[in-house]
Amino acid sequence: MCVKALMKIVSGVLSIVSVLLGVIFLIVGFILQFGLTTVVVNYLRTYINELNNYLKATGSSVDIETYIQQLPQITGNLAVTFIIMGIVIAAVGVIGLVAVCCEVKVMLIIYIVLLGILIAGQVTLIIVYYAARDTFISRAKTYMQDTINNKYSGYSNMNMETILWNVFHTSLGCCGITNGTDFASAKLWTRNVTYNSVSYTNIAYPLTCCRTSNYTGCLQSNHTSIQYTNLNVGCWEKIDTTVQTNITYAALGTAAIVLLQTLILVFAVHLCKGDSSKTQPV
Template identity: 25%
Template sequence: MSCSASTKCLLVFFNAIFLLIGLVMFAVGLTVHLNAEFSQKAFSSFVDKLDEAAKEAGKSVDTSDFNIAEVVGSITIVLIVLGLVIAIVAFLGITGATCCVKHVLIVYLVITLVLFLAQLIMLLIFVIDRSVYDDAVKPALKDTIQEEFTGFEGNDAPSLIWNALMIELKCCGVDSYSDFTGAKKWTDGTKYITPRACCKKVDTATGDACATFAGASDINNNWKTGCYEKLYDYVVSDAVVIGAAAGVLGFQLLLLILTIVILKTAAAVEPEF
């Protein structure tokens, strides 16, 4: 089987980039999943913010048993699997182009096409109606509040993360303070309308009036500002998501075109191919 040298080099080069990305994702996911000490160091500043806020409020929060691996465990599994898939597909592309193996290139073409179409559909859904994704994610986040959140002094992973998040981003709950209503383990729910972490200023001077049914207001509490949108805007935005996805799709489209060109060139040179 004969291949166009320039087209082959381009396909190998671009797949080498994807191979590197896949291996990095796999290595990072595996390291975080297996190395608890590495995970703790990576998120130490996150926990420190909660410690500082608790001290200002005259409270003591025990974060010694906090294990971020318990929280991001499922994320690391996704990262490991995704990285492995990307690396394998890229390796197929490199092998098929380098050795000019027809069947390997066809398998690579089919897999890349399927991934391209799946991502295109996901992007179109996101552009047309992002709420489809929001409606899938928000209930799971609200469940962590309803089932696990114990309050401002809780030392379990969900409580520590929610408190630190609300203090850092100046928000309350997923959509608002109402997400805490009826939370099973939040015993302070009979006294407070929001957790203390929702207050705009958490310290001994202001006390806890900002979180009570009678004292909470727009002036002293972030009770109507949801953390979901704040975190989304903090980490990423619609423009970034759409731009990044369009870039990846464009890159994959180029890979598809290069693969088809190689296959057609080879077929023209060798009719029995």
């Protein structure tokens, strides 16, 4: 009896933790869907202000609040994913809590099945990501190149993609995906810029690929002076390093969640077996 009572307590606590995790996923999902504007604006404001300081000399500027409104459209699928995961994890946790506390065998069985499916799904996602990582990277680079080819417009009439590229260049000290040659196929970029009342035509690479220490020297040499340009520094490696670090943390977090759910599953199975043996005739 003591062992069973202990298992009920542990299972109940773990189920509560599962519910809380589900709520956290829900909150993240709602932030991505409805509150992303405020979060991103505050995070990027420093970089946007820095970018605007240099764009003033070109007669351009960025109204970050206006453009960030478009981000929920870009992150919509991710937000929905977090919301669905949050609902599922929280719902399974609630079912488990009721099943464990009330010792309802039918609910315990349903809980065990749902928990098993949830664990299998999460493990599958981790395996698929690491097995197909090269495919994901290839698609990401293809998408980024497409934004350069068909969206990047330089410094006037800037769309969201253009702003993000300019922010990447300015904040990370890089140029393009692999290097500045990625902009050779940009269709909307005019390759002309007026900086500090001086007009430069047929520039080889975007102004934001210049090092912020000397835009004038960079433009005058048309990016041929390495001391003034970041044209040989690709943004992908820098972005990927940050992304992979976060993915590693996410994978570790997911592994911890799976371990938690596995413990709950084991306890639930034992409780279910105990309930079955109790109802068997002597």
